Amino acid sequence: RADGIGLGLVFEQIVYQRDLAYMLEHRWLVPLRGYRVHTEADLRHLSGRGDFQPDALEEAIDIQQRNDLVARSIQELARDRRTLVFCVTVRHAKSLSKMLNSIGVPTGMVHGNMHADRRREELEIFRQGKLQALTNVGVLTEGFDDPEVSCIAMARPTRSEGLYMQCVGRGTRLYPDKKDCLVLDFVDLSDLSLVTLPSLFGLPKDLNLQGKSVTSALEVWHEIVDELPDFQVDPGAISLDEIRDRAASFDPLSRELEPAIRAISELAWNSLGPRGLSLHLLDRRGKLIEVLIVRDGGSRRPWVVAFNGEEQASFSRLDEAVSATEYELAQRDESLHLSGRPDAIWREQPVEGPLASIATQANRGRPVQGIGKALAAITYMEQMRARAKLKKTNSIDI
Secondary structure, three states: OOOOOOHHHOOOOOOOOOOHHHHHHOOOOOOEEEEEEEEEEEOOOOOOOOOOOHHHHHHHHOOHHHHHHHHHHHHHHHOOOEEEEEOOOHHHHHHHHHHHHHOOOOEEEEEOOOOHHHHHHHHHHHHOOOOOEEEEEOOOOOOOOOOOEEEEEEOOOOOOHHHHHHHHHOOOOOOOOOOOEEEEEEEEEOOOOOOOHHHHOOOOOOEEOOOOEHHHHHHHHHHHHHHOOOOOOOOOOEEHHHHHHHHHHOOHHHOOOOHHHHOOOOOOOEEEOEOEEEEEEEOOOOOEEEEEEEEOOOOOOOEEEEEOOEEEEEEOOHHHHHHHHHHHHHHHOHHHHHOOOOOOHHHHOOOOHHHHHHHHHHOOOOOOOOHHHHHHHHHHHHHHHHOOOOOOOOOOOO
16 A cells, blocks of 8 residues: 555455565566656645645646647657556646647547546557557546556646556556556646655655666665765755766765754764764773764654763753763863864874774775774764664774
8 A cells, every 4th residue: 555554454464565666676567767857837836735636736737838848748758659648637638638639649538527438439549559648537547457558647746656656557567579668757846745756666756767767776776875874865856877976976074063063062073964973082091982972762862872882871852962971071081072172183193004994995985084084984884884773883993
């Protein structure tokens, strides 16, 4: 189910299940390729509760400029593919059918208000290949079977993963000589979260596949996230190549602290992204101390402070944890507290021996200047690997 409710509410035992990504990976369905087409239709005034109301959505998207863009995109990208066009209302389906026919794309239309015999006749004409495209409203989302369909045009935006999956599913059936299915997402101006082919698979929602396979995009994305769990893509349309480039230049050691932390601290905390913060200290005997503040506790006091892997206390807010930690350090040993400053001399000492090798590896093959940065790189990588559990970085001689 795509509504987030478990099938266990209906069945006593789930004996077998496979999601869409698994079916694609194991070639039980044809590969899905996608294009993202931006429109100027404005949905920002529409309600944010549930999926869109059909009448209000029709008023926003059934306009000449958008219909022309949809039709010409289908003509250019789908070419001779048998195409299903999903629309929001009968009027919208009629408008797109008329527009497609006017530019030379033979197109029919089916909807729930048609007489059953007339609908069957139109579907048969489509199956015979006499029509290249078929606009429809709600009648082809399930129960329709034409494995030669190889393009899905989502001319109607939706916030429902279930509806989107049903629409896309009409084009995923295997068929001799059918190489793949092309999905065209028409993305309007909206502050709401719209379902697209990338978002359906957990990829960045603004990703433009540019005709590439969603399966290959998933492989690239998983490689990036496995190596850089803290890597995030800023909002805005982006291609897979741009994501690769940003990941290649991503430097977690240059991540700035939150303003609330900078405002209360003068120590050399390093960001672990959403996971928390790290700080390295050097005591009078030259022994390294690693301080971690990570999101690891319960919902009321999620921020856990640990010295060399041993929990000390937990706090409800990150800034509270930082203030309390620094106060404790200053009370315990002023020289230890001072060793945590960014300008502490030991931080700039050259990185040599095993530390240099480990730090370079942790920093994705890039040499690290200064012991302070080297330790930060190693801790970052160790904590990203630990993810959900508090973990002390492996001890390293400096």
